[in-house]
Amino acid sequence: MTxxxxxxxxxxxxxxxxxxxxxxxFAAKGRDIGSAxxxxxxxxxEGAEPGAPSLLHALVDADGxxxxxxxxxxxxxxxxLRGALVGQLEDGLHAYDATHDAELMGGLLxxxxxxxxxxxxxxxxxxxxxxxTGLRARPxxxxxxxxxxxxxxxxxLKVYRRPVxxxxxxxxxxxxLAGAGSTRVAAPVAVMRTDDTVLGFAQRFLGDAAxxxxxxxxxxxxxxxxxDLHAGEAxxxxxxxxxxxxxxxxxxxxxxxxxxxxEPVGQAEMAAGADAMHARLDSVLREVPxxxxxxxVLRAAFDAVRGLPGTTVQQVHGDLHLGQVLRTTxxxxxxxxxxxxxxxxxERDRAKSPLRDVAxxxxxxDYAALHLLAGEDPDNQxxxxxxxxxxxxxxxxxxxxxxxxxxxxxxxxxLRAFExxxxxxxxxxxxxNRPDWVPIPLAAITRVTARR
Ligand SMILES: Nc1ncnc2c1ncn2[C@@H]1O[C@H](COP(=O)(O)OP(=O)(O)O)[C@@H](O)[C@H]1O
Ligand SMILES: O=P(O)(O)O[C@H]1O[C@H](CO)[C@@H](O[C@H]2O[C@H](CO)[C@@H](O)[C@H](O)[C@H]2O)[C@H](O)[C@H]1O
Numbered sequence: 001m002t003x004x005x006x007x008x009x010x011x012x013x014x015x016x017x018x019x020x021x022x023x024x025x026f027a028a029k030g031r032d033i034g035s036a037x038x039x040x041x042x043x044x045x046e047g048a049e050p051g052a053p054s055l056l057h058a059l060v061d062a063d064g065x066x067x068x069x070x071x072x073x074x075x076x077x078x079x080x081l082r083g084a085l086v087g088q089l090e091d092g093l094h095a096y097d098a099t100h101d102a103e104l105m106g107g108l109l110x111x112x113x114x115x116x117x118x119x120x121x122x123x124x125x126x127x128x129x130x131x132x133t134g135l136r137a138r139p140x141x142x143x144x145x146x147x148x149x150x151x152x153x154x155x156x157l158k159v160y161r162r163p164v165x166x167x168x169x170x171x172x173x174x175x176x177l178a179g180a181g182s183t184r185v186a187a188p189v190a191v192m193r194t195d196d197t198v199l200g201f202a203q204r205f206l207g208d209a210a211x212x213x214x215x216x217x218x219x220x221x222x223x224x225x226x227x228d229l230h231a232g233e234a235x236x237x238x239x240x241x242x243x244x245x246x247x248x249x250x251x252x253x254x255x256x257x258x259x260x261x262x263e264p265v266g267q268a269e270m271a272a273g274a275d276a277m278h279a280r281l282d283s284v285l286r287e288v289p290x291x292x293x294x295x296x297v298l299r300a301a302f303d304a305v306r307g308l309p310g311t312t313v314q315q316v317h318g319d320l321h322l323g324q325v326l327r328t329t330x331x332x333x334x335x336x337x338x339x340x341x342x343x344x345x346x347e348r349d350r351a352k353s354p355l356r357d358v359a360x361x362x363x364x365x366d367y368a369a370l371h372l373l374a375g376e377d378p379d380n381q382x383x384x385x386x387x388x389x390x391x392x393x394x395x396x397x398x399x400x401x402x403x404x405x406x407x408x409x410x411x412x413x414x415l416r417a418f419e420x421x422x423x424x425x426x427x428x429x430x431x432x433n434r435p436d437w438v439p440i441p442l443a444a445i446t447r448v449t450a451r452r
Contacts, residue, residue: 007073008091009041009058015087020062025145025161027065027341036062041071042119045107051075055104056095057119057199059163068163068199070105072098099147099159105137109151112190112202121199125190126175131155145341150205155189157202164345168198173315173337176259177252184252184333206333209326215241216322216368220389224372224382231389238389239396241332242365245325246400248332249317249361253354253405257314263351266310277302277421284428290442291427297449298420305417313351320357321364340425358401358408359418363426365393366444374437387447420448 016036020026037060044055053074060067069086077085077094084100098104110116111123113131125131135152142148148158160168168191177185192200215238222236223229231237281298285291291298317324318339326333339348369390373382398408408415426441 006041006043007054007056007093007095008089009056009071009073009095010038011090012060012087012095013037016060016062019086020060020067023161024143025147026067027145027162033062036060039066040120042121044070044111044119044121047074053098053101053104055098055107057121065162067161068159070098070159071095072101072104099139099149102137102139105139105149106135106151108137108149108157109133109135109155112192121192121194123190123192126188129189131190145338152205153207154205155202156186156205157190157192157200159200160198163197163199165196166345168201168338169315169318169349170336170338171198171201173256173317174201174203176315177255180255180259182252182255183330184248184255186333186335206326206328209328209333212245212322212325212327212332213364213368215327216365216393217372220369220372220386223385223389231385231392239392241327242393242396243400243403245332245361246397246402247404248325248400249320249334249357249397250401250404252334253314253316253357256316260315262312262314264310265313267306267308269313270308270310271306274302274305274417277305277417277424280421280428281424284424284431288427288431288438290438291424291445294442294445294449298424298445301417301420301449304413308413311353311355311411311414313353316352316354317357317360318348318352320360322361322368323364342425342429353414353418354405355408355411355415355418356422358398359415359422361397362394362415362419363422363441363444365390365397367440368393370440370443371437374440416448420445423448 013036017033020033020036039059039061041056041058044057046054051074053072056071056073058069058071060069071086072081073089073093073095075093077096081096081101084097086095086097088094109131110133111118112125113133115125116123132154135154138150140148140150146158146161148156150156171188171191174185174188178187186203186206188201188203190202191198219236219238223231232239278299281295285295317334317337319336319341320334324334324336326335369386373386401408423441423444427438430437430441
């Protein structure tokens, strides 16, 4: 058999500065790319017959940020994949984002099943897992920071778009929880990796799952459609689910503590934590001047943490919100333990107070309640009822948490600071990603600081 030369993907350097920023998962949104190079490209397999696409694995560097691509390379891109075109290569072939190509993606299961080393990547099933091949592949097509492909009703593979050097906390924490017998995560199935970088992670696909965000916002919609009812009276009341979710998060925290340990921290670390919250505020203030009117109350809330004697830290989820929880027929499951997408890896890996996750979820109830009203003329009646929904579910979540762990409301100073710190993060996140939504965390800062 003759092996064709590796397609000239290096020549994509001209197209990447236009193509990358148009992708949902591109991190530096709103910023132009100065230059991009293909750092590493390797063939996973060649097209079986003339005209069939070959699959390549590539890592590209865009202004110092590393991105992972799976590229289909072919003479002519078929019509249904035109939207995925990345560019034309200097040898006349065309490259497209292969994660949109169900047929090519289906072949990845063969690599895992064979424990392959194709493309200089190790395709490794988890110990004891036998990969079933021949399943139909489909990209999930949701707004996400990475790209996930579902195989039949069995597996979901997340291809990390910005793979980081070293071990992946997403994989490690899933393994620790699954190893501890937790039913609150989807079981790990396989990883794709090089010696120093985890590139992808496959898990059991939970086909019976509904996203927490979709379920919670459906409940808010039901409430707002009923002109006179209170949150507890509307048909789609969410409080029972919020309570069960609180208990599930507390159980995950307990399992992570048992599997990976806890650590007491004292006043010096509390002060360092306050400094970090001030530093985040400094940086978001530079981007979003509208935050300035809240600066004094925010700084006071962060400074209050300096007076605390200490707390206990451990591994936590790190970016918990309603989009990171799935309701299955057997209960709530947490997904995506990567941590905040904008945080550097060392910061994501750091042990933290479990109240960080609680604060993230409390913020999310506020988002779920208020995002439906974003862009509407202010209507006090609707706003009050949405706020009532948020309060009802925030409290139910804390009640559920307290059934399994310590009541988060007992640490009011820390919880308030964490909630405000998260809202500051969200102001920056929304400013870069969804400018129409900046008022949601801004309004929350007004409310939380007024609650004092
Ligand atoms: N094990 C799973 N079973 C079913 N759906 C899942 C599973 N894991 C993730 N998903 C779906 O994939 C989406 C993206 O997953 P996530 O891990 O949050 O990716 P990202 O880090 O790119 O945001 C989730 O919102 C959820 O809808
Ligand atoms: O899911 P990711 O890890 O990519 O998290 C990032 O994106 C989230 C938005 O999808 C963002 O979450 C914010 O919006 C959610 C509604 O879309 C809301 O439920 C969250 O409470 C709110 O923080 C998250 O902050 C960001 O890191």
